[in-house]
Amino acid sequence: MPETATPLHVLRRLDSSPRGLTEEQAALRAARCGPNLPPSPALTPWWRLAREGLADPFTAVLLALSPVSALVGAWGTAAVTALLVGLSLFLRALGRRRAERASAALGALLGDTAAVRRRARADAEPRVRDVPVAELVPGDVVLLGPGDRVPADLWLLRTRGLRLRQAALSGESDAVTRRAGDPGGALLGSTVASGTATGLVTATGTRTRLLGAWDGPPRPASAFAASVRGVAWTLVRFMLLVPPLVLCADAVAQGQEAQTLPFAVAVAVGLTPEMLPVVATLAPARAALRLAAEHGVIVSRPSALHDLGAVEVLCVDKTGTLTADEPCAHASLDARGAPDPEPLRLAAVAAAWTLELGEVPRPAPLDEALLAAADAVGIDPLGPEGLAALPFDAERRRASVLLAEPGLPGACVLVVKGAVDAVLERCAFGPGERTRAEALAGRLAADGLRVLAVASARRAARLGRRYTHADERGLSLAGFVTFRDPPVPGVARALRELTALGVEVRVLTGDQPGTAARACRDLGLDPGEVVDMRALAALPEPERAARAARGRVFARCAPQDKAWLVARARTAGRVTGFLGDGWNDVPALRAADVGLCPPGAVALAREHADLVLGGKDLGAAAHAVRAGRSGTATVLAYLRAALSSNLGNVVAMLVAGLLLPFLPMLPAQVLVQNLCFDVAQTAYVRRGAAARPSAGPLTLRTRALVRQILGYGVLNAGVDVLTFAVLAWGAGGSGGLTGARWEALFHAGWFTENLLTQALVLLMLRPGAGRVPKALGAAVAGLVAVAVALPASPAGAALGMVALPWRVWAGVAVLMLAYGGALRWVRGRVEAGREPAPSA
Numbered sequence: 001m002p003e004t005a006t007p008l009h010v011l012r013r014l015d016s017s018p019r020g021l022t023e024e025q026a027a028l029r030a031a032r033c034g035p036n037l038p039p040s041p042a043l044t045p046w047w048r049l050a051r052e053g054l055a056d057p058f059t060a061v062l063l064a065l066s067p068v069s070a071l072v073g074a075w076g077t078a079a080v081t082a083l084l085v086g087l088s089l090f091l092r093a094l095g096r097r098r099a100e101r102a103s104a105a106l107g108a109l110l111g112d113t114a115a116v117r118r119r120a121r122a123d124a125e126p127r128v129r130d131v132p133v134a135e136l137v138p139g140d141v142v143l144l145g146p147g148d149r150v151p152a153d154l155w156l157l158r159t160r161g162l163r164l165r166q167a168a169l170s171g172e173s174d175a176v177t178r179r180a181g182d183p184g185g186a187l188l189g190s191t192v193a194s195g196t197a198t199g200l201v202t203a204t205g206t207r208t209r210l211l212g213a214w215d216g217p218p219r220p221a222s223a224f225a226a227s228v229r230g231v232a233w234t235l236v237r238f239m240l241l242v243p244p245l246v247l248c249a250d251a252v253a254q255g256q257e258a259q260t261l262p263f264a265v266a267v268a269v270g271l272t273p274e275m276l277p278v279v280a281t282l283a284p285a286r287a288a289l290r291l292a293a294e295h296g297v298i299v300s301r302p303s304a305l306h307d308l309g310a311v312e313v314l315c316v317d318k319t320g321t322l323t324a325d326e327p328c329a330h331a332s333l334d335a336r337g338a339p340d341p342e343p344l345r346l347a348a349v350a351a352a353w354t355l356e357l358g359e360v361p362r363p364a365p366l367d368e369a370l371l372a373a374a375d376a377v378g379i380d381p382l383g384p385e386g387l388a389a390l391p392f393d394a395e396r397r398r399a400s401v402l403l404a405e406p407g408l409p410g411a412c413v414l415v416v417k418g419a420v421d422a423v424l425e426r427c428a429f430g431p432g433e434r435t436r437a438e439a440l441a442g443r444l445a446a447d448g449l450r451v452l453a454v455a456s457a458r459r460a461a462r463l464g465r466r467y468t469h470a471d472e473r474g475l476s477l478a479g480f481v482t483f484r485d486p487p488v489p490g491v492a493r494a495l496r497e498l499t500a501l502g503v504e505v506r507v508l509t510g511d512q513p514g515t516a517a518r519a520c521r522d523l524g525l526d527p528g529e530v531v532d533m534r535a536l537a538a539l540p541e542p543e544r545a546a547r548a549a550r551g552r553v554f555a556r557c558a559p560q561d562k563a564w565l566v567a568r569a570r571t572a573g574r575v576t577g578f579l580g581d582g583w584n585d586v587p588a589l590r591a592a593d594v595g596l597c598p599p600g601a602v603a604l605a606r607e608h609a610d611l612v613l614g615g616k617d618l619g620a621a622a623h624a625v626r627a628g629r630s631g632t633a634t635v636l637a638y639l640r641a642a643l644s645s646n647l648g649n650v651v652a653m654l655v656a657g658l659l660l661p662f663l664p665m666l667p668a669q670v671l672v673q674n675l676c677f678d679v680a681q682t683a684y685v686r687r688g689a690a691a692r693p694s695a696g697p698l699t700l701r702t703r704a705l706v707r708q709i710l711g712y713g714v715l716n717a718g719v720d721v722l723t724f725a726v727l728a729w730g731a732g733g734s735g736g737l738t739g740a741r742w743e744a745l746f747h748a749g750w751f752t753e754n755l756l757t758q759a760l761v762l763l764m765l766r767p768g769a770g771r772v773p774k775a776l777g778a779a780v781a782g783l784v785a786v787a788v789a790l791p792a793s794p795a796g797a798a799l800g801m802v803a804l805p806w807r808v809w810a811g812v813a814v815l816m817l818a819y820g821g822a823l824r825w826v827r828g829r830v831e832a833g834r835e836p837a838p839s840a
Contacts, residue, residue: 007181010155010200016139018157018198019126020117029137036136036152036204114151117141117198140201146364150190153208154199156180161195161393189583189602194364194392224306224593224632227700231639280306282685283634287627295623296599296614304610306635307594309628310575310699311503314621315566315588317580318509321598321618323485323519327365329373330449334479335433337440341377343454343479348374350415350454353386353401364392366452369483387412388467397422402459402467410461415454416472420480423453427475437477448518449482484518492523494618501625502696506552506569508562508588513555520553527553533561563587575697579613579621581605596621629698630767634684636700637767642681643709645761648716649754655721656750662743666800669751676786677758683779684767708830712765715826716757719819723753726815730808741802748791748801749808755787756816764823 011017021029113130118140120127128143133151136142142154150164156178163175164186175193178186186199188208203209284306288299299305319325332344351367363371374381385404392399398418405411416423420441424434444451455475459467498505505525509516513530520527531551536544548554548568554561562580566588569576578585578592581601589595589608597609606612613620656664665673727749731742759780766776790796792803804812 007155007157010202014139014200014202016141016200018141020119020141021137021139022119022122022124026118026135026137026140029139030135033137033207034205035134037134112149112151114148115143115145117143136201136204138201138204142199142201144186144192144197144199146192146194146196148192150186150188150192150199152188152201153203154186154197155202156182156185156197156199158198159195160197161391162186162197163193163195164190165193166190224303224310224700227702230702231700231705279638279681279685280635282682283631284628286685287631291620291624291627295620297620297624298612298614299610299624300612301610304594305624305628306632306700307575307628308577308596308611308625309630309632310697311577311594311625311628312574312697313504313506313569314498314577314579315506315508315562315569315592316578316618317562317582317585318507318511318516318519319485320581320600321579322487322491322507322523324488325485327369327450327483328486329369330482330484332479332481333440333444335437335440335477340479341379343481344370344373344377345379345381346415346456346478347417347452347454347481348379348381349384349386349403350399350401350417352381353403354389354391354399356382357386357389357401358391358399366450366483370481384413390467390469390472392418396469396472398426398472400472404461405458412459412461413456414459414467414471414475415456416475417452417454417481420451420453423455423475424477426472427455427477429477433477441480444480444482445512446514448512448515449484452481452483454478454481484522485515487519487523488618491618494622495523495525497619497622498625501622503625504552506554506565508554508557508565510557510584511555516553516555525552530555533557559584559587563591566591575699579618596624632698632700633767636698636705637765638681638684639700639705640708640712641758641761641765642677644712644765645677645716645758647709647713648720648757651713651717652720652724655717656724659724660746662746665747665750669747669799669801672799673751673754673758676755676783680758680762680779680783683762683773683776711826712761712823715819715822716761719757719815720750720753722815723750723812726811727808730805730811744800744802745804745808747799748796749804749812751801752787752791752804753812753815755783756812757819759783759787760816760820760823764820764827 015025112133114133114136115128116131116136117126117128118131119125126141131140136152140152141157142151144150144154144162156162157180159178159180162178164178165175166187166189178197180197185202186197280303284299284302284304287305288297288302291297291299316322329344332339332341334340334343348370351363351370354367355363371381384406386401387404388402390400396418398416400414400416403413403415405413416426420438424437427434429437441451441453455477457473457475459471495505507516507520507525507527509519511519513532517527517530529551531547531554533554534556536547539547545568548565549572554565557565562578562585566576566578570591570593575593577594577596578588579596579598580588581598582605583602585597585601585605586608589597589605594611595609596611596613597605598613601609601612611624613624653664724746727746730749731745762776762783763772763780766772772780790799791801796802
């Protein structure tokens, strides 16, 4: 609306009247404008979930290999590959659908109503009734009272002492005054701190200034997602290189291209960590279930736990997150700054009689704090008799009560409390006294305290004339009562936990620098040099970036400032999270790697958050960080185990292809071995097998991971080549090195050795250390049982294998003992940081 618009102009533009819309008009506008709610995304169709799953590099490669296998007649290979693709797509889609349903359930918690004036018919008298916020339409006349949330963008038609809390919009915790006809009116997301108002709805839903402002681009890829894709494409390139190498090696050695092609495809499938999407989905999903059951945390995007485990910087909003947003009395001081209970007593008496005589529907937050403080020290605020009250209003910025003075018939005491400058201008001072009082109040405010001035004066009783605002003069300053916003219980302990976990906490607030510093000190957090974002805006960009990187507490932050600070931290290469609860926090939630919010956050913030904490206590965030690191450790352990084992097998196959006149392993044997290993690897994400969280942020770093995979893989390949020698030695004592029996013996021996080395890899490279989880122990035992029993069974004969002689078993046993010891030694060296990976 134009700033110069009149109420009549606004009413005509919206085709409304002060008497409200008719029910028929409201129904027609609701059909045209839609519900007054944030946009709620519908459940993604199953076909689209499947299509998104195919964007995963590994899944796409497997899907391409399956028809290739069918074309060359390797139907077993094609069937197993298709089964792996289907399982991966199903589990990924199921996890995404569950997360969407949980997010939809959060949106269903909205059940607010608004007091609306409407008419049954055009000629009927208007009635005020409660209407669901979702049913508000432009032109509705809404009535606001203390504590009400502004349900839409309103043009204020009438106000009485209206003060709005706009922390959810601007970040400022102090209430602001609004009058009828003020530009901007009352915006969606504000809350009435005191007073009443009648407003005309000018915009609803995404047409409001707030909801329309944040319908921006989607969040950029998170740190974990980018790391996984980096690892994935590195491995895909290697996978695309391996089949031609295998084809060339075996074709040169054997000249049997038709037989080698299915084998090359099977090798490519064996190299693929096809269970990575499953493990990366199930690990955070199980962690999310534990968080919900034990700490009440709702995880709307399970993969966000990986990002939370890697978080190095956690930016948090102050009001409502670190502090309770409920002021409490801090000190009662005389005019010189010395402790004195009299200002508190006078202020509490004024608050109590204002409620009794001033027709105030509910006490203001500061009055509630005064009455609570008086009760705590045994002051009876209704002890003196109250005669009259002049409630607080936005113009005067003070309130006063007239009391009967005990023991002096006909004498009264006028008590006035309010904003410092509004009270001091009504006081009588001696030379220099006002300057000293203002300086004292300024120091208290700079220390982050809210200051209430209290004054009094004797007045003679008079009959037949009411007391008015003009009587608030010639006052004597009694002193000041200071207030602070207390910390949320448990937050100080949670901050210490986050710091111990290696997470740097940064505080972003719309409050003044002094208020922000005071809150941090109360929480045991060193604020350092508080960065004033309004002053920072005037600096050149390089200096702004440098100050932003050094700061820990940022004051007077607008919504765009919070988003800029989060984006700057990400640009600097640091994984960044953001915790906020207001509409003004949505841009920062979207800009962060992972967004968190408390359960009392506004609907739009909950929709954009990845995790909804179980309470205001930040301790739930610390638990979520630990859960995220545990899930990431599980994924890293899977990648180390799967890829190092697969890589060792591929290298050994290339060597064997050059040395042997037959395929070192049949395609069916490769796929059966791969399937057994895949099933066993799921033990990493079963109940009781979660990794112990690391002491610092845990990220998936492609180069470091590739170095470790190469080192472990070369070690595995070396054991495989030694196994060839053991098989040759064992076959030499069992009838020679030629013929079909030698081929079947080689296949059986290498199949057995591969499963045993994979069992050792699962055991020795497991996430965490200490006692072996039952699920993992069972998986390892299962692999060993298959390795021992399958070659000599009828199923083994069908796969082209035979029973192994004792000489082979003896040699393989010695190799396994040596390999297990080598794995343990190398892992110790890697974890100690002496080497990034084992050397060749």
